[in-house]
Amino acid sequence: MSSQHESIIREPLITGDNITYSKITNDILFPVENMPNKAWWIGFSVASLGALLWLCAVSYTFWYGIGAWGLNKTVGWAWDITGFVWWVGIGHAGTLISAVLLLFRQNWRNSINRSAEAMTIFAVICAATYVVSHMGRPWMALYTLPLPNQYGSLWVNFNSPLVWDVFAISTYFSVSLVFWYTGLLPDIATIRDRSTGIRRKIYSVMSFGWNGSVKTWQRFEAVSLVLAGVATPLVLSVHTIVSMDFATSLEPGWHTTIFPPYFVAGAIFSGFAMVQTLLLVTRKVLGLENYITMFHIESMNKIILTTGSIVGVAYLTEFFIAYYSGGEYEQYTFLNRFIGPYWWAGCMMYGCNVLMTQLMWFKSVRTNIAISWALSIIVNIGMWFERFVIIVVSLHRDFLPSSWAMFHPTWVDVSVFIGSIGLFFTMFLLFLRVLPSVAMAEVKLLLKSSSEQEKKKLLKHGNIDTAQVEYYKDSLIKYDSIEQAEYQNT
Amino acid sequence: MNSTKYILxxxxxxxxxxxxxxxxxxxxISIYDVFTPMPIHGIENKLGIKESRLPIAAFIFGCTGCTVAFCMLYYMLVHDWPMNIGGKPHxxxxxxxxxxFEWTVLFSSFGMxxxxxxxxxxxxxRTPRVMDLRATDDRFVIAINAKTNYDHNQIDSVLKSAGAVEIKHNDRKYISYE
Incomplete structure (x- = not known):
């Protein structure tokens, strides 16, 4: 029930005074119901230029084939698959926040799940474009599906992880889309009922006729819970299967059994970093400081630290196993990450992912917005280099030394990558404009239990242990959206 | 006769x-329905609404997906065209x-x-059947069928004493048909 009081020692999830249900709606719908500000236009212009670049580079690739890229006989996978794995990994945080944190009843997910899920969908779109364009002839994508054909029918090889990947990614994308859109229905209905004219008609079609009756909500919650239940193993399976693309091969550096958990942890790690990158800016530009609080930022940093450390342990394990296996090819591959011509890529990978994230053990780092943002970018860079090291650095030293080669990206490689970032941000900025970036209904749920103003009432009227009150006040110091003076006097 | 159809x-x-x-x-007094901007926990027990059977549907859809995928794989790899891949079993x-697994998830989520x-x-x-436009924003609306509950004054006073900020007597069921 909404009046259920929460223990005082839990940090508030909504800060600020005089927050009402209508204020939540007004605050969150402000960017949707008004013309965008200058920051949005600048961002959108830059991002859509990037998207244009992407369009040109991908069209060029389709026209001339993948010879337009810097691939050679030895390095047959490079920026394309690096970009693919990077984007899919980023996508994982959205599902993690919306599904896993729902199962664990982490209420702080309520104000970040919507934009994280949107991010998932856009990241998977970017990843999918890499898959299609690395085929060179995009119509060949049809041959990955088990469709009846004139060769017999000759079916696809279902024993191959690449085919599993087709099924995993397409299932993941469509289930994420359904999860996201179902969650959007009540919020779209809110926009519909507040607007007039053509806007109302459009949002009316999009709202599926939602009216918020008891049964709609009851079934909605059942659907959310079960979807979260099935999406949790799904998200783990997707990156497991992505890792099997490598792990089932005989390539030194790829052929490791630790890949599935290592890739999943890395995916969550990079995904949370991207959520952090986006939300720190979004909260500032859209003025959502009361809903995405320092508690949210710190919690995400804690997850980044945890998963970053898991990734660190996986790196160490890889090195140990390479040493312990006694396989000279395996040992050479791992040593080569530091002493080979790509030593700088190895340093970026280990430095950004393991060393830099260890800074987050310090509370002052976790609660500093500027440093958190910089670290989240560093993690994104480091995770890109991780995939680059795994793919290109493992491949470039062939079994035959006469085939050894370096990979030199062409302008098309670079443009597809930078362009895909532009495409991602174009879609994300459009999303902020037309749909509520925070799940309003879910945030409203927290208002009467975990908001700062309710806790204030508790402090005023409740008979609470003074030690707990002190603990609560101490926990508020990190918040940038709370008037600290109020608490010092009382 | 009183033209009020629903009391909100x-x-x-x-x-x-x-x-x-x-x-x-x-x-x-019987309640027709309740419209809220967010899920209200515990309301379904009060209104006597049975637990949703959607999770059961999801389970059945999931089983279907798993079976369909297994049959498809069996048909393609074992029955229709068994391929010799390094002498390994078909x-x-x-x-x-x-x-x-993927199809279990796919079928259960889409099916549900x-x-x-x-x-x-x-x-x-679909035309939204909305009784009050603020029920999706910041108002919690109890709808009572005025044709089956005759004592309108009593309804008004009960609602008012519980803390209703507004009571509407609507002549039309839904306001969203225009």
């Missing part, structure tokens, strides 16, 4: 609304696991969501 008790606080439901039930069940849309008549373009 409009609350700005979910706890007041829950009190309103209790008071109405005490007086034996009927390699461990290789079937990932796709069977479409069942949900079907059972609540949600589809793109």
């Amino acid at each position: 008790g409009i609350f700005d606080d979910p706890d007041d609304m829950m009190k309103g439901i209790d008071n109405l039930k005490e007086k034996g 009927f390699a069940v461990p290789d079937f696991v990932p796709i069977c 969501v479409f069942t949900y849309f079907y059972s609540n008549h949600l589809f793109p373009g």
